[in-house]
Amino acid sequence: MKRNFSHFIASVIAVPAGLVVWLLSSNVLDIHMFLDVVAGIGGFGVSYLPAQRISHNKHLEKLKLTNSEYKYIKEQLAQAKEHTNRLRSSYMNIRSLKDAKMVFDINRIVKTIISSVEDDPRQFYSVQQFFHSNLETAVNTIEKYLYLYKMPGKSKNERIQLHETRLSMLELKRTLQSNLSHMNQSSYQDLNVERDLIKMNATRAKKRQAVLDNKLGKQKINLKRNEKSKVKEKLHRGE
Structure with a gap:
């Protein structure tokens, strides 16, 4: 890590x-x-x-991890990288733009999750399902789908099966996106806290500015009154 x-x-x-x-x-x-x-x-x-x-x-x-936890997460990351290498090599079997986009999107989500766990291993516990099953299932399905898709002479039933497999791959993509969203949930909560603090500080700053403006206004009024009183005194003295 x-x-x-x-x-x-x-x-x-x-x-x-x-x-x-x-x-x-x-x-x-x-x-x-x-x-x-x-x-x-x-x-x-x-x-x-x-x-x-x-x-x-x-x-x-x-x-904030024990040594056994650290080793376990490190092993899971090593296995995940093996799966990503297989996913990357599957690009050679792509035969359509829509499949290329789908595999690219899945690969991007996978890399984001793995990179996030490498940076903060504690994130592993919010995406355990990704490492234990979802990633391997996605890679195995993509490999088999792309291998069979490039085979010539497919029957009607085989084409239907491939189409249904592609739909299941899109569902897998949504599942991986859900894993990523769940992992980022705490970060969004922290972001909301920071946003609320910014609003509170802005409100306090406005109140302080209003108080300061009020004080300055009173000081200006007092200065004007003092000047008027001085002028009246001079007039009274005949200066």
Whole structure:
């Protein structure tokens, strides 16, 4: 899955550690060259394993997943990518524009779901049916349909069966769209919350502006009154 840098971080820590152990072994302790190399490898391993484990655990903590959950989702994604490779290779058997559009639309939905789960593995639990059955069913049906569609000399009954299969594929497409919509439901809820916050902030800003305008208006009135009183005082004094 994406954004798991535990192996990279562990390597960054372990490589210098292994080099330091090797240099100490070869220059300070003056051991045999073969043992120096073994000591360097041992230093790398001793540094790499705990560093990788700590980094990986932090990554899991950030994702709010257990290690077993993470491995299971990773396996499901690997299987899903195998299905997408099969789906991509099925383009070679397409013989009509309407079938090309249908397969393209299905492939786009599939890639979107997989990419979203790669970015946020917790999304897997909102589209489990997609990974457990819907994707494999869609790929198997498309492969068989396209293979039989390109065969020559089809009977009337066979053409009817292919037509009915295509209708079922369109239903599969709607099912996959439903999976995607269900996965995005929480994001739309968050979007609604953000939209409500924007409206609330805009309303508060308008109220603050109205209060400020009211204060400025009162200040202007007071200034005018003060100026008039000063003019009256000057006139009274005969200035």
